Amino acid sequence: MIKGNPLVMVPGPTPVARSIQDQMGRETISFNDARFVADFNALIADMKALWRCDGIVFIVAGSGTMAMEMGICNVAARDESVLVCSNGHFGDRYIDICARKGFDLDTIKAPWGKTVTVDEVDKKLSAKKFSALVVTHIETSTGVELPLREMTKMIREKHPDVLLVVDGVASAGAAEFYMDWGIDVMLTCSQKGLGISPGLGIIWASPRAIAKRQGMSEISESYVDFVKWIPVMKDTMKYWGTPSVNMIWALAEAIRIIKEEGLEERTKRHRLYAAAIRKSLTALGFSAGVEESLASPSVSVFFYPDASLEDEKFRAAVYGEGAHIGGCLGDFAGKGFRIGHMGNITPAILVTLVAAIERACVRCGYGITPGSGLAELQKAILDM
Numbered sequence: 001m002i003k004g005n006p007l008v009m010v011p012g013p014t015p016v017a018r019s020i021q022d023q024m025g026r027e028t029i030s031f032n033d034a035r036f037v038a039d040f041n042a043l044i045a046d047m048k049a050l051w052r053c054d055g056i057v058f059i060v061a062g063s064g065t066m067a068m069e070m071g072i073c074n075v076a077a078r079d080e081s082v083l084v085c086s087n088g089h090f091g092d093r094y095i096d097i098c099a100r101k102g103f104d105l106d107t108i109k110a111p112w113g114k115t116v117t118v119d120e121v122d123k124k125l126s127a128k129k130f131s132a133l134v135v136t137h138i139e140t141s142t143g144v145e146l147p148l149r150e151m152t153k154m155i156r157e158k159h160p161d162v163l164l165v166v167d168g169v170a171s172a173g174a175a176e177f178y179m180d181w182g183i184d185v186m187l188t189c190s191q192k193g194l195g196i197s198p199g200l201g202i203i204w205a206s207p208r209a210i211a212k213r214q215g216m217s218e219i220s221e222s223y224v225d226f227v228k229w230i231p232v233m234k235d236t237m238k239y240w241g242t243p244s245v246n247m248i249w250a251l252a253e254a255i256r257i258i259k260e261e262g263l264e265e266r267t268k269r270h271r272l273y274a275a276a277i278r279k280s281l282t283a284l285g286f287s288a289g290v291e292e293s294l295a296s297p298s299v300s301v302f303f304y305p306d307a308s309l310e311d312e313k314f315r316a317a318v319y320g321e322g323a324h325i326g327g328c329l330g331d332f333a334g335k336g337f338r339i340g341h342m343g344n345i346t347p348a349i350l351v352t353l354v355a356a357i358e359r360a361c362v363r364c365g366y367g368i369t370p371g372s373g374l375a376e377l378q379k380a381i382l383d384m
């Protein structure tokens with residue numbers, strides 16, 4: 001049998017559309033060639049308009065973790081108090097990043113599969129004065145979505161001086177958020193909901209966040225210092241670190257695709273696809289890793305129904321049937337698998353994914369009727 005590459009259904013990277021690949025394959029020109037300068041400036045304007053940012057958007061070569069570092073080190077100085085909320089692996093990573101920076105650090109950690117609540121954060125912010133609050137919108141290790149809209153409302157109403165930093169790596173291009181909700185720093189990267197290859201970090205910063213950095217003295221970070229990049233993001237003829245020319249073209253194409261679909265339509269589609277996947281896999285006997293009200297539109301955890309499915313063997317079987325799914329981390333390791341369902345995915349991809357999972361179940365001796373999960377998926381797709 002000719003197999004080809006499996007579908008990339010891990011929670012990043014996500015499938016990359018042909019037209020985006022074409023941009024990465026273009027002949028590279030200089031970052032100060034007028035043609036590229038014009039493309040980059042137009043992209044920056046689009047990124048600000050789409051996510052309603054009246055501050056500055058930074059588009060910098062690096063991964064999401066770099067964007068996390070850039071997101072916090074510019075809005076809180078050493079010894080300032082920072083509160084970091086963690087809903088799992090990536091929230092814990094943000095705690096680790098902050099712990100190295102000499103902040104007066106406080107944390108709230110939710111149990112795996114749950115979220116830190118608006119009330120818990122309100123209590124903590126009421127008890128002590130904080131400069132910045134860090135939350136993860138969608139925690140990729142559990143598939144939990146934090147109630148970002150309500151969290152933002154509460155902070156703007158009751159703690160207006162606190163700068164709100166959001167890890168939106170698994171939400172940009174998949175779940176709704178807008179900077180004008182009152183977010184100060186939102187960060188993401190290229191290989192998740194935007195559907196590009198890994199390589200770009202993106203940080204939207206509010207005018208308040210920019211003012212905060214400008215009012216601080218020298219920070220110990222250099223490459224990710226807002227002050228170094230502000231001139232470039234205002235006029236892309238300027239130079240700090242060489243922009244990732246082809247990746248920026250790829251991002252411009254990804255944004256063209258998003259504008260064509262409509263950002264709101266796109267986030268609605270993600271919720272429908274996520275619900276369809278949950279329906280079809282629960283019909284096969286897998287259980288959703290989190291309760292319905294917390295389930296994210298971009299990534300899902302599913303637990304194995306019984307011991308007849310052994311984690312590594314099962315995921316290898318799914319890979320053999322044509323879909324690459326992710327293992328679980330932390331408290332969930334070995335108990336289930338993760339599926340990334342974000343970006344430029346289509347019903348055809350969903351059908352292939354569920355079909356591969358069904359065949360892997362049969363090959364691993366887990367007695368399902370092939371087609372029973374697909375039947376649920378088909379119904380859900382027809383209802384969209």
Ligand SMILES: *Cc1c(COP(=O)(O)O)cnc(C)c1O
Nearest residue numbers: 063064065090138140169170189
């Ligand atoms: C993937 C991810 C990251 C890390 O991004 P990298 O590109 O792997 O550095 C951080 N936060 C969340 C929520 C993620 O999903």
